[in-house]
Amino acid sequence: MALDRTALPIALVIGGGAIEVVRSLQIAGLPCAVVSTPGDATKYSTRCTPVFHWDWTQPLEAHDEALADRLVAWARAQPEPPVLFYSSDQALLFVSRHRDRLQRGFRISIPDAELVEAMADKGLFSNLAERLSLPVPATTVIPPGLGDEPPDLTELGYPLIIKPERRDRGWRHICDQGGVKVKALVIEDEQRLREVWPMLAEMGRTLVAQQFVTGAESAIESYHVYSDSHGEIVAEFTGKKIRTYPLECGFTTSLSITDVADVLHAGRKLVELLDLRGMAKFDYKRAADGQLYLFEINARTSLWNHPGARAGVNIPAAVYADLTGRPRPALAAHPRPVKWVHPKDVLAARAGGMSVGRWLRFAARCEAKAFWSWRDPMPFVGMAASRARVGEFS
Template identity: 85%
Template structure:
């Protein structure tokens, strides 16, 4: 029997890249609205109401009380308090910092405010990791010092990676690999550090230098979890990147849902250690000796929600059920193997030496595809048309 969508509270997704979270909610038959970036093709969906557009890449101070009040006014106009999901770091921090105000109109699950700040800021996360003895690579915090000489990072050893305490527009300008955005800069030696340092120092931002863990991006594995208000792990699955674009320190273009016992064990231990509540993704990289080293924790929904739901673990639907007092959906104890692919994976495959026919055969076998749905094709078509208009195929 189909759900009566009009009788259900609305799920509102805020932040960039909302479409993959929306897809998981749609699979559960839940009504969705979004407040996404102007360039986010989620707005083209025939099954989603776009409340308004907001540029979530703006500095954090732009996401202020006025925005919170605007959202609460919309929420109070609904028949029932909507359920709020946040799908980007900026949206997470906005929700956390204005949780009391937003709580007047919304229902949402979120970790403790201090923990959110520590997970969203890589410098604070380094301090948290040291205090709790988390299994992270050796790290050095580089305070802002425009005009300073390059620091001595020989103790970390080369190669190493440098990343900002929080990615924003300024970092995207710096971290440009031939016109392609990267998450971090790989610094192979001291000469490379000296070459990039003037531009890094000019940012006037705290930076994080971290020991590079040898291995491809496919060695990055993750634990995805929803822990309820009591701390009980309600839903979980593990995953592994297949490719990223660019190939090194890039953004995920294809992935697989897995069932790795050591990743599950490591993730559960961290949930208990952190006394975590809400949704989180723990990113590990498997070192050549098999150890799992923790890179970061993202306490928000992400593109992994869609393939996870396809595998039988619909985390957003479980959160929605708990917050609205409805029965939880069936959640697979042993997730099905699912592969997800993004259109940019064609470029990632090309740069990895995979032929176009081999990639096409791989993509055809994938059970989940970014943007695409036969029942709701417009987000994919809108994204493709926008690429054609701008000429941005990177």
């Protein structure tokens, strides 16, 4: 399906959770298209063209040359080469592994292939962290095939967390805690490890065990950056989680855009150390003594791009400008304080003891809201209707 030939080059977003990336592009007035998962609320947008649906939660092998060729065929039907953005780990790895093919039709900014693999795979990331002496918590990589007995993790100390090398359908089944999904399992002691080990062993996957840095999820801070093809930092901001659901090891439901000096300093040092090109998000957790521990790096777009754009640092728009040869957008040296909220935050707030009335006042004051745009309200309406049908907000 060809788009309006009088338009600017299209920005195509692929991967899960595309709507918040689309919002950042819409703020910049850029035309958008999307290849997202069937359940993604982006499909309801009247201001973003759906190309086709694709299940990005499938194993990596499913995102193959045939998919790349299908995307390139669409790209070549456009009046100018589109700019490609990728909003999930599966989409990132797909683009990286098929970059030569995709560059026949798209303009792409992406880090070095070896670095992408090391950042996307938590086992490889552990090796990278050790080689570069990155400030990560003590970590042990658990290979598959250990049998019925769990490994001895006493050197890490309890509590600890266990997470997969990559989150996929298999992990979603394991981590489903009474219908609520978590990013990692918190293991309080050896007895708990023995309880969950049969499920973990059955996965047959490499796992990562890591020392648990105590503190609430609100102690997680992040550095967001776009470094151009010359290694110059073009756009950056810091952020902090407010709440996740569930409250521990959950998914972000509210956050704030910040301007924190030591997080900026740590992020800039890491960009230089990695010789990074492209977009990235560095996740840290601040310990009780103030030290920042690095947890992971996501070299892709994310939900943070929407509130970041409203704070004055529109990273996707800056990438688009560089790849299309257009002037870069104005980028704030010091972003405005902006809060973002997801509808599921009401569940997180209730779990933390906040009344619904108080939460509604908090949400009303948030400058950015997940799915929402006055000019394009249907993604929010469609999302709310579909989730109300299954009682997700009850």
